[in-house]
Amino acid sequence: MELIKIDYLQIDVAASKLLTVSNLSINSRQKIGLVGNNGAGKTTLMKILAQEKFTDLFTIKGAVINNCNFAYVPQLLDAGDKSGGQREKLALSRAVAKLKNMPNGLLLLDEPTSNLDITQQQWLIKLINKSKIACLIVSHDQNFLDSVCNSIWYIQDQEVHNFSGTYEEFRSFRQDEQKRAETIYEQKEKHLEQLKRSYNQHFNKARTFSRNKKGLSSSDWRSKSLGKQKTANNVIRASKSLANRINKEKGELEKPPVHHAITLKNGNNGITDLSISSKSKALRLEKQPLNAYGQKLFNITQEVNLAYGSKIVLTGQNGVGKTVFLEQVKDRKLHGFYNPQLKIGYFNQNIVTSQTDKTLFDSLFATSIFDDSSTMQVLGDLHLRQYGDHKISDLSGGQLVCFNLAKIITGQYNLLLLDEPTNFLDIASINALAEFVRVYPFAMILVSHDQAFIKQLKVERWQIKNGLLLTSQAQKVKQQKRNNNELELLKFKLDQLMLDSKASISEIKQVKAKIQELQ
Structure with a gap:
């Protein structure tokens, strides 16, 4: 209905x-x-x-x-x-x-x-x-x-x-559409080049008809060329027709939009100045409880290390303390080692940029560590490029959030803390942000509930669950303990089977195989 x-x-x-x-x-x-x-x-x-x-x-x-x-x-x-x-x-x-x-x-x-x-x-x-x-x-x-x-x-x-x-089918359809548009554009470009070559041939041929032959007077040359005049006129008409077609097809030729991922190869000296030795840790947090609002939110039960250039996604249910964790790292309130060269940039949707009369371009280019091309690419991905000459004070709420994000991710930092950066972004911007995260040269911890975004990143995950911060290392230790317990149980089971005259050889072999696998 x-x-x-x-x-x-x-x-x-x-x-x-x-x-x-x-x-x-x-x-x-x-x-x-x-x-x-x-x-x-x-x-x-x-x-x-x-x-x-x-x-x-x-x-x-x-x-x-x-x-x-x-x-x-x-x-x-x-x-x-x-x-x-x-x-x-x-x-x-x-x-x-x-x-x-x-x-x-x-x-x-x-x-x-x-x-x-x-x-x-x-x-x-x-x-x-x-x-x-x-x-x-x-x-x-x-x-x-x-x-x-x-x-x-x-x-x-x-x-x-x-x-x-479904959306997955729609995305495939759009990708196919994009490929078709690019193929058609390439074919039209080739056809236009053929027309230009043909025009140049006709144009050069037409010039030969209007040029005097060597050793002949103008009157003699004209009298000898009367038979060729008709051909000359045809060539000139064809040249004009080709010129018109070229102009028309040029006007109709529209290149489909192509998104180029930021490579950061052309970053300015700011990137070098922010580098930390690859042998050094950007951050090392001790075992400790994380408290806020007069209560304990979760425990860090093992030393947490963040290597230079590491990217981390932090997940967990609402209210477990993800934002508090980022804020306390930003303010260096958690006990541990913070590299002396560490410069922390923090994005939170609730942070309001100071309202100034500076334009978006002036404000961003003044602090960006990347070259103009990469910085403009970020603005384009966040749909801000057309507002570049607008004053910061004139931006709408959504534009201001996107500007804050652009300001942080291009800023002079070597550790980014991003709290739900995808919430106000559309799908194209989210995909572009995922590309940016992958090529970003420094460390990053970001909080997100967007599963498709997290899947695109393919980076290490930390999780706050059951009052604990579970890093990859902590989860490996936990898995190892689980394996050790299982190993002891299997060894005990094997001893029991060996003493049991009714036990089958296949069952003994299965238990032995499991023990070897865990060992």
């Missing part, structure tokens, strides 16, 4: 076109992911479907035919006395409960996973997959989209398009 029908919809902001929707619908039980770059109009479209009121700045033409009972969970919720994850989970539970006994239900969810930890995300995935309620979901969480959606609405060139399939 058709719950929402859009025949035509045009959304303008301040007399400029934002978005057009043509012939789209939402049907019963359909789970749709709405994706697109930041600022493309996703939340605006969601609010129109949720029948929210708009200011006079917006002009909306067309209409939405609504045949459903809906519940809308916006991106920014009133915090109250609960954490972000708690209030998000409560709002989602209430929305599902509201529609449970209503016919033709539709859930409208704007970035539902942005405040949820991994356990809460899994809860939401199960909730949506079990439910028969249709959903339209704005999200930048690729793992979440792939787990729940069977259709994708994507915004391209200010229009909303439909793709029937």
Whole structure:
């Protein structure tokens, strides 16, 4: 059954076109992911479907035919006395409960996973997959989209398009589209080169007809060339026609956008100045409890070492102390060794940049350790390049968060602490940030619940669980203890089997094989 029908919809902001929707619908039980770059109009479209009121700045033409009972969970919720994850989970539970006994239900969810930890995300995935309620979901969480959606609405060139399939299938489709666009561009480029060569041949041939032959007067040359005049005219006409075609095809030739990963090969001297000897540790923390707000959050039960150039992802449920850990490392409050050359950069979404009249370009280039090309690439990835001449004080909230992130990751630091850096980024920016992390030359600890992002990084993981900080080393020690215990039990079992006359040889061999494997 058709719950929402859009025949035509045009959304303008301040007399400029934002978005057009043509012939789209939402049907019963359909789970749709709405994706697109930041600022493309996703939340605006969601609010129109949720029948929210708009200011006079917006002009909306067309209409939405609504045949459903809906519940809308916006991106920014009133915090109250609960954490972000708690209030998000409560709002989602209430929305599902509201529609449970209503016919033709539709859930409208704007970035539902942005405040949820991994356990809460899994809860939401199960909730949506079990439910028969249709959903339209704005999200930048690729793992979440792939787990729940069977259709994708994507915004391209200010229009909303439909793709029937999972997010993974959509991503493959887009990659194939990109390859096709690049192939077509290369073919058009080759054709244009052929036209240019042909034009040059015709042009040179036309010049020979207008040049006097050596030893002949002009009148003699003209009288001898009357028979060739027709050919000359044809060549000249062909040259003009080719010139017109070249100009036309040049104007139509548009290179598809290609993202080039930052290599940092051209970084300025700031990178060298921040280097720490590869034999040195950037950071070494002693065994200790981590306390905050008058209570113990977790224990560091083994010495923690962070090598120069190491990248770490720190995970754990909301409220276990991840942010507190980063803050105490930043402020050097935890007991341990901090390399004298250590310069720490800290990104937190709640940190407000001082409002100055400096432009974005002036502020960023003044502190960036990378060359102009790499710095501009970061700005492009965070969709800030077009605002380069804007004053910092004029940036919107979302732009300010992205600017803070750009300022930190390009800044004069050799240890970056990034707390949920992907929360306000779109999918293209998240993928670009993952590339940046991989090639970044210094140490980094980042907190994230975005499973697709973490998977892309392929770096060491630390976890806060059951009141303990579990580093890779700690987990290896724990595994070794488990193996030792299992080994002792197997040896005991082998002794018992050897004494048992009824024990089979195959069973004895199996136990021996397990012992050898553990040893």
